[in-house]
Amino acid sequence: MSDALTHPLVRAYLASVDREAAVLSDDRRRDLLADLREHIESVLPQGADDAAVQQALDQLGTPREIAAAAIAEEPGVTPLQPQSSARTTLTLGMMVLAAPFFEVLGIGLVVAVLAAVRIWRSTAWTRRDKHLGILCALSPLLVIPAAAALFVLAGGLGPEELFGSFLIAMVIPLAGAIRLGRSAARLRPQAA
Amino acid sequence: MSQLRKGVLEYCVLALLSDRPRYGVELxxxxxxxxVMATSQGTLYPLLSxxxxSGLADTYLVESASGPSRKYYELTDQGRQALAEFSGHWPGFRDAVDRxxxxxxxx
Structure with a gap:
């Protein structure tokens, strides 16, 4: 491997192509990145300076442009579309806040399922993000009983412990919401 | 213009490959x-892929003494056929647009 590929500008560039092409299958994305790596290695001499690296990357095109060309070659793959931040916030808020209400008259379950449906129907996330988001949204179904069972084993389940179980159940949805929030924010034009 | 270029670019690439195999940077x-055919370089790779x-070109790797191994593209019989077909239609198409x-x- 030549040092061109370890240059910080090149690494950032390739990481950005990888992100922009996230809707493509793993195989296709790997091929694309391998082609770009080979290109960069063949046009940049060993020890090229920052200006030369930047020039080579500029000639290659923006990561978004290249990803769009690769996505356009794939029938059936539609590019991700940004959605408004209000919409994202509502979806992810529902996902996180469902947990404390989970076993109160089933409200939490309904909210979590609605959040899962909103995630599934959104155009802003890749399939992988969607699967992750839906698992996180529905995770309280398992986490609350599990946490409550642990409290019972540890000596008793009072109102405080039950409340504790709900709080614990928020952790996974919160982690998922942070990740999905970041991918949605990256799609918005001002983040380009 | 970009749609038109996109449509004909792949035949220009097939034509460039018709005399000998070439690697990406060479193309x-x-x-x-x-x-008029120049595009952002990186967008050529999805086309080559x-x-x-689709079986119009094959690839093989050649070790290079000076740098990374190079992926060469060569026309398949199917690629030659697609190029021949396009070459047959193109003059009529070009003349019609000119008219x-x-x-x-x-x-």
Missing amino acids: LEALADTP RLRR FLVSGAES
């Missing part, structure tokens, strides 16, 4: 000699 250099997957443009300008 880009040949295209850059003709500014599709030519390979419309000229008669449009005169009327």
Whole structure:
């Protein structure tokens, strides 16, 4: 491997192509990145300076442009579309806040399922993000009983412990919401 | 213009491969000699990848003494056939567009 590929500008560039092409299958994305790596290695001499690296990357095109060309070659793959931040916030808020209400008259379950449906129907996330988001949204179904069972084993389940179980159940949805929030924010034009 | 370029670019690539196999950077250099066909370099690779997957071109790696191994593209029989078909249609197509443009300008 030549040092061109370890240059910080090149690494950032390739990481950005990888992100922009996230809707493509793993195989296709790997091929694309391998082609770009080979290109960069063949046009940049060993020890090229920052200006030369930047020039080579500029000639290659923006990561978004290249990803769009690769996505356009794939029938059936539609590019991700940004959605408004209000919409994202509502979806992810529902996902996180469902947990404390989970076993109160089933409200939490309904909210979590609605959040899962909103995630599934959104155009802003890749399939992988969607699967992750839906698992996180529905995770309280398992986490609350599990946490409550642990409290019972540890000596008793009072109102405080039950409340504790709900709080614990928020952790996974919160982690998922942070990740999905970041991918949605990256799609918005001002983040380009 | 970009749609038109996109449509004909793959045949220009097939034509460049018809005399000998070439690797990516070599193809880009040949295209850059003709500014109207020049695109952002990186967008050529998805096109090359599709030519390979649809059986119009094959690839093989050649170790290079000075740098990374190079992926060469060569035309398959199917690629030659697609190029021949396009070459057959193109003059009629080009003349027809010219006729419309000229008669449009005169009327």
